[in-house]
Amino acid sequence: MLEIKNLQASIEGKKILKGVDLTIGTGEIHAIMGPNGSGKSTLAQVLAGRDTFEVTDGEVLYFGKNLLDLAPEERACAGIFLAFQYPVEIPGVSNAYFLKSALNSIRKHRGEEEVDAMDFLQLVREKMKTLNIDDSLLNRAVNQGFSGGEKKRNEIFQMAVLEPKLAILDETDSGLDIDALKTVADGVNALRSPERSTLVVTHYQRLLSHIVPDHVHVLHDGRIIRSGGRELALELEERGYGWIAEHSGGSVEASAAGS
Amino acid sequence: MPEPARSDQPFLTGFRQLPPHAEAHGPLWLRRARARALERFHELGLPTTRMEEWRQTSIAPIRDTVFVPVPGAATSPTASELGAVPFGELGLPRLVVVDGRFSLELSTASDLPDGVWAGSLAAALEQQPERLEPHLAQLADASERAFTALNSAMFHDGVVLLVDDGIALERPLHVVYAATSHATPAALFPRTLVVARDGAAVSLVETYLGLTEDAYLTTAVTEVVVGRNARVDHTRVQLEAQAAYHVAEIAARLDRDARYRSLNVCLGASITRNDVGARLDGEGAEAVLNGLYVGLGTQHIDNQTVLDHAVPHCPSHELYKGILSGEARAVFNGRIIVRPDAQKTNAIQSNRNLLLSGDAVVHTRPQLEIHADDVKCTHGATIGRLDEEAMFYVRSRGLDADAARDLLIRAFASDLLDEIAEERLKAELERQVLSRLPRGAASE
Numbered sequence: 001m002l003e004i005k006n007l008q009a010s011i012e013g014k015k016i017l018k019g020v021d022l023t024i025g026t027g028e029i030h031a032i033m034g035p036n037g038s039g040k041s042t043l044a045q046v047l048a049g050r051d052t053f054e055v056t057d058g059e060v061l062y063f064g065k066n067l068l069d070l071a072p073e074e075r076a077c078a079g080i081f082l083a084f085q086y087p088v089e090i091p092g093v094s095n096a097y098f099l100k101s102a103l104n105s106i107r108k109h110r111g112e113e114e115v116d117a118m119d120f121l122q123l124v125r126e127k128m129k130t131l132n133i134d135d136s137l138l139n140r141a142v143n144q145g146f147s148g149g150e151k152k153r154n155e156i157f158q159m160a161v162l163e164p165k166l167a168i169l170d171e172t173d174s175g176l177d178i179d180a181l182k183t184v185a186d187g188v189n190a191l192r193s194p195e196r197s198t199l200v201v202t203h204y205q206r207l208l209s210h211i212v213p214d215h216v217h218v219l220h221d222g223r224i225i226r227s228g229g230r231e232l233a234l235e236l237e238e239r240g241y242g243w244i245a246e247h248s249g250g251s252v253e254a255s256a257a258g259s
Numbered sequence: 260m261p262e263p264a265r266s267d268q269p270f271l272t273g274f275r276q277l278p279p280h281a282e283a284h285g286p287l288w289l290r291r292a293r294a295r296a297l298e299r300f301h302e303l304g305l306p307t308t309r310m311e312e313w314r315q316t317s318i319a320p321i322r323d324t325v326f327v328p329v330p331g332a333a334t335s336p337t338a339s340e341l342g343a344v345p346f347g348e349l350g351l352p353r354l355v356v357v358d359g360r361f362s363l364e365l366s367t368a369s370d371l372p373d374g375v376w377a378g379s380l381a382a383a384l385e386q387q388p389e390r391l392e393p394h395l396a397q398l399a400d401a402s403e404r405a406f407t408a409l410n411s412a413m414f415h416d417g418v419v420l421l422v423d424d425g426i427a428l429e430r431p432l433h434v435v436y437a438a439t440s441h442a443t444p445a446a447l448f449p450r451t452l453v454v455a456r457d458g459a460a461v462s463l464v465e466t467y468l469g470l471t472e473d474a475y476l477t478t479a480v481t482e483v484v485v486g487r488n489a490r491v492d493h494t495r496v497q498l499e500a501q502a503a504y505h506v507a508e509i510a511a512r513l514d515r516d517a518r519y520r521s522l523n524v525c526l527g528a529s530i531t532r533n534d535v536g537a538r539l540d541g542e543g544a545e546a547v548l549n550g551l552y553v554g555l556g557t558q559h560i561d562n563q564t565v566l567d568h569a570v571p572h573c574p575s576h577e578l579y580k581g582i583l584s585g586e587a588r589a590v591f592n593g594r595i596i597v598r599p600d601a602q603k604t605n606a607i608q609s610n611r612n613l614l615l616s617g618d619a620v621v622h623t624r625p626q627l628e629i630h631a632d633d634v635k636c637t638h639g640a641t642i643g644r645l646d647e648e649a650m651f652y653v654r655s656r657g658l659d660a661d662a663a664r665d666l667l668i669r670a671f672a673s674d675l676l677d678e679i680a681e682e683r684l685k686a687e688l689e690r691q692v693l694s695r696l697p698r699g700a701a702s703e
Contacts, residue, residue, distance in 0.1 A: 076656055106657040
């Protein structure tokens with residue numbers, strides 16, 4: 001589904017990604033772990049099309065097509081969804097309006113009929129029930145005045161409604177208490193299917209006991225320095241990022257895995 | 260750059276003397292007031308950028324044009340033609356003035372409750388001048404404002420709305436000032452008087468609509484008298500022709516426990532200048548002065564507001580928001596005056612601007628003049644661009660750049676637009692605001 005080859009990206013001349021290689025197959029869940037400043041969030045945002053990062057080299061193929069040529073909305077319409085680390089507040093626009101616009105924009109792009117207000121309500125009510133989200137969310141302004149947990153939960157709710165092919169979760173677990181974490185994990189797991197893939201970007205192993213990954217990669221200083229199965233996450237939990245960086249010839253200041 | 264003084268102002272040639280209707284007709288008090296106003300107009304001359312209050316607004320294109328007062332429309336629009344223009348038909352009882360003449364045919368506000376008089380100003384001056392005398396030309400400042408003086412001297416007709424004690428009008432009244440095509444640049448002088456007596460409640464939607472592409476000049480004056488415990492909700496939408504000029508004074512006076520709420524929307528005209536003033540003259544009165552201006556191309560929009568707190572215990576709120584693209588320019592000058600007696604004043608003012616292009620300019624200046632010591636006054640101004648992160652967020656959900664930009668601008672204007680109870684008006688306003696944004700500009 002997704003092939004990242006030697007991806008290099010920088011911001012304001014500063015190199016963040018220094019050659020990332022990663023292949024995600026359809027139906028797989030991959031986790032990218034790494035200390036602060038390793039480039040995890042940059043990778044997530046570059047995949048979603050954030051243009052503050054300049055891609056200086058490499059390529060990304062999505063279903064065989066050049067992903068980097070696409071505008072963010074085209075990527076969304078092609079089935080990519082980024083759950084933001086810091087979801088943006090949009091005062092004055094209700095969640096219902098926002099989400100309906102998004103859903104219909106994507107449907108239109110796919111040549112499907114737009115959903116009307118009734119169908120939309122039915123659809124979102126179903127998803128809200130699964131995710132244990134209160135109805136009142138629909139009429140509240142997008143993320144405005146939401147707690148950290150509510151914002152993350154809202155990201156997962158949007159994901160559930162938009163049903164992406166590739167979901168990228170950018171530190172969706174950070175700052176969540178255990179209940180919110182479980183809700184988020186349940187939401188992701190509910191979407192799990194042979195047709196969908198997920199890329200979980202996280203600092204901590206914690207989320208990965210709820211969303212069990214098929215593959216775990218360690219990103220350090222803009223490169224993936226180690227890949228393995230889910231046991232790699234547990235190992236990191238135990239021994240910290242310092243250990244792995246040393247074994248790969250790098251150094252890591254923060255070794256906060258699992259803490 | 261200060262402009263040189265000019266004696267040969269072409270503009271003035273059109274207004275050497277009072278027109279026959281103003282000189283020979285109407286009650287004596289009005290004829291006297293008109294003569295004084297014309298004299299004052301020539302004493303004052305047209306404002307120049309050397310004057311502090313006009314520093315950012317040059318009216319050179321107005322000064323250099325000979326505008327001719329028109330005796331009404333050559334061809335009046337039909338009801339369906341009027342209905343086809345934005346804000347022409349809002350599904351509300353309607354009072355229509357075309358090129359300065361009241362149109363009975365186009366007006367539909369006929370079955371109003373007892374105690375409400377709404378209709379032609381010229382007719383009211385014929386039929387019941389004594390009811391107008393205490394109010395007409397009492398609030399607007401014809402002694403210091405040249406354009407107000409000119410309107411006072413020249414106006415022929417307009418709209419009067421008188422609401423008796425304790426009467427509440429359920430539905431808003433829609434006032435249309437329409438401008439049509441003329442062979443030479445036309446000068447229009449719409450005049451509106453609203454008197455809500457004690458305990459009355461009325462909602463008014465004033466619309467200024469250009470039905471032509473021509474350049475013309477609208478010099479408008481609206482006076483609003485809000486009696487004790489009365490309520491006036493005043494929405495004003497200016498959608499003049501893009502080539503037109505619009506200079507207006509809106510003056511309100513609030514008695515004890517009165518409430519006045521103004522929403523001043525500026526969309527059309529190449530040069531717009533509004534002087535909006537509310538005087539809080541009775542304890543417990545509350546004034547809201549809100550505004551929304553959208554400028555594109557080379558439009559120039561100047562709003563000067565004054566909230567005059569004359570007595571204690573009055574709250575006032577003011578929120579003006581601007582959306583500017585192209586080389587549009589906006590001026591916001593918001594004065595809050597708290598007079599020595601006006602203790603316990605609570606005044607909040609805010610001006611927020613969204614610039615969608617690098618060449619758009621905003622001059623914003625809050626001015627607090629506080630002469631009392633126990634007051635709460637806050638003000639703030641912001642000038643910003645569309646938040647890139649918010650744009651990315653919305654686009655990452657599947658909306659293209661234009662749609663994302665529309666959504667964020669809708670969000671920006673929402674606190675003003677969401678206050679509008681009339682769905683049709685709100686929807687039309689939203690449509691007009693969004694239609695005045697450059698397409699494809701979001702991704703520049």
